[in-house]
Amino acid sequence: MVGIKDIASRCGVSPTTVSNVLNNKNNVGRETRDRILETAKELGYVHKKSEATVGNRKKNTVAINFSDFDAPFYFDVLHGISDYAVKKDFNLLICTKENFAKYADSDSICGCIIMDWSTDDSTIMSIADKGIPIITLDRQMPHKLIKNLVTANYESERALVEKLVSSGFTSFAFMGGIDSDDNKERYRAFRDVLKENDISFDRNLLFEGDWTEKSGAAAARLIMLQPRMPQVLVCANDLMAIGAIRKFQENSIRVPEDISVCGFDDVIMSKYLGLTTVCVPNYERGFLAMQALSDIIDGSGDFGNFKVGARVKWRKSIKPIMTDQE
Incomplete structure (x- = not known):
């Protein structure tokens, strides 16, 4: 049948x-x-x-999958999701990776928003295969019932590094996070700009972290052991950059006089620390994600991918660039 x-x-x-x-x-x-x-x-x-009732709007609960990792930007995204959900009379079921599959597979769910990069693709695909529409944030998944809402990671990181190069920086370190689409795009932009400007990159100055302040501090300790420190440390997120700055300061290394540091995300603490970073509109990302899912559920939306722009905020953690400070 x-x-x-x-x-x-x-x-x-x-x-x-x-x-x-x-x-x-x-x-x-x-x-x-x-x-x-x-x-x-x-x-x-x-x-x-x-x-007649299969998939209809009597199901008004959306499952939100987010990481249990302590990332401040999640709250801004959730705020945006919640504001639109309340407007459209949706209920939200917030769950982490450990219980997401169980709840997302229940009969009461009418859609999902995926924020956790560590949730397996196979888990997400299996839910979509059952006819449940899904919005993913910052991951690319080809499926007719999955809409990918991504940040302009490559473009914004490229703008940041191009400005650093044009300002005279020639010695770089890079601090990456756990292997994710975000991290790959940010590192690719970093390497592309250096290559295009004939700037060599010492692989000993490539550090792998886990998006936390602790891993940023660990990278700072390794940088301090180098025979010659790089001019600038480019971090794939703000928490790692903040951890590095604090470790440098504990060891009487001045930022930006002795080493410049920049991040990505623009978490609240970045403004107070004067951290140069890429500002990702997280509240707006959440709002747009919930709006897109609502439109799909109501039959007026589509599954075309959508890219959210981001812009660089220059602050005092970069020595040569002192414009547009907050």
Whole structure:
């Protein structure tokens, strides 16, 4: 027997959208509506009363998957998600990797937002395969029921490093986080700019962290053991940069006089420490993610990828650049 999920799979829409069309709701665009009705006809679908509630809006709970890692920006993202969810009368189920699969697979969920980079792709795909629409933040996953909302990591990191190079920096260290799409894009931008400007990079000055202040402090200790310190430490997030700055200061190494440091994210503490960083609009990312999911559930959205811009904030942790300080 052909069901709503079969039609949704063929049309590349959510079961909710199909249900809305078959139940004559007016919240689906004409083109999508016509495609669904035509597909239902081609597949020989017979509308039964028992299927009328499959995927409909009586399910109004969205599962939010976020990491249990202590990252301050998560709260800004959640704030944005919550504001839009309240506006549209959605309930939110906040869960970490350990219990996400269990709750996301329940009958009460109408959609998911994935924030945790460590949640397995296979877990996310299996949920989407069951007809549940998903929004991912900062990861690329090809699936007809997954919309990827990504930050312009490469473009913004490139703008940062290009300015450093044009300001006269020639000796760099890079502090990366755990292997993720974010980290890969930021490091790729860093290396591309150095290569394009014929600046050599010493692999001994490439450090791997885990996004925490502790790992930033560990990298700072290793930098201090170098026969000659680099001019600037580029960190893939703010917490690692903050950890490095504090360790440098504990050892009477001045920032930026002795070494410049920059980060990525623009967490609250960065402003008070004068950290040059890339400002990611996290509240807006959450708001847009929930808006996109709501539109998909109501049948007016699509699964096209969306990129959120980010911009560099120059502060006093970079010695040659003293403009636009806050």
